[in-house]
Amino acid sequence: MSQRNQVEYGIASLYEQVARSVYEERGPKAIHPVQWSALRYFQRASSQAGTVSGLAKFLGVTSGPASRAVASLVKRGLIEPRPHPEDRRSMLYRLTATGQQAMTNDPINRLANALQCIDAQDKRTFGAVIIKLAEVLGTQGGGE
């Protein structure tokens, strides 16, 4: 490993550790990261956008994984379906009271709160870097 590559590997390793530490809760009863993303979507989605297809676009996945995430959240009582007023083939989903309560413990808040301790200029720089990183990874496509 070259000196330059070693530095980048170290940064990548720390970044991965930080990201992984966000989701401390483990086990069968834990809400999985993709389920947290789905809950965030249904919390932010406009009233007509809370559909399985909307979630699929949000997550960048096909309808199958999105449907499974929705089914698991409904089963856990975190979201609830209601008929779509303009499309009888579709259902709209929204957070239940339990889901709203769960969102108060969204693990991403822990990271967001930690970022509040970071100097404003450093935060701007970090934001720009992480956006660039996301763009580079997006351009490169999936892993090997």
Next chain:
Amino acid sequence: MTTVLIVEDENLLLKTLSTILKRKGYDVKTAATSAEARAAIFEGDSNLDLLVLDIWLAGHSGLDILREIKVNKPDLPVIVMSGGSVGRPLEQDVAIADVYGAATVLIKPFQADELVAAVQSALGR
């Protein structure tokens, strides 16, 4: 009068959004391309009070415009609209819009009252 610029490349939606805000008493300007948007935002004395920006403009990312606004017009509030795109999760667009300080992100489709509420909130009234 409060001036709102709507940037949206779908003509029908652009007209609909424009009509909604005009009926609420806003002075509405429109742009359908990145070039039109940049001209309206950065050239001349635009005097905009609010920008309503579609994040994807004919395959180009409106996030570039948002980035430029953050640098050159940091006090201009921006409402971002998105319905997702091919090749990038909407989740990432929403997060980037948050990083750039968008007042809110409206996920399409949304209703007229949701747009009006977002506009009023972004304008602080």
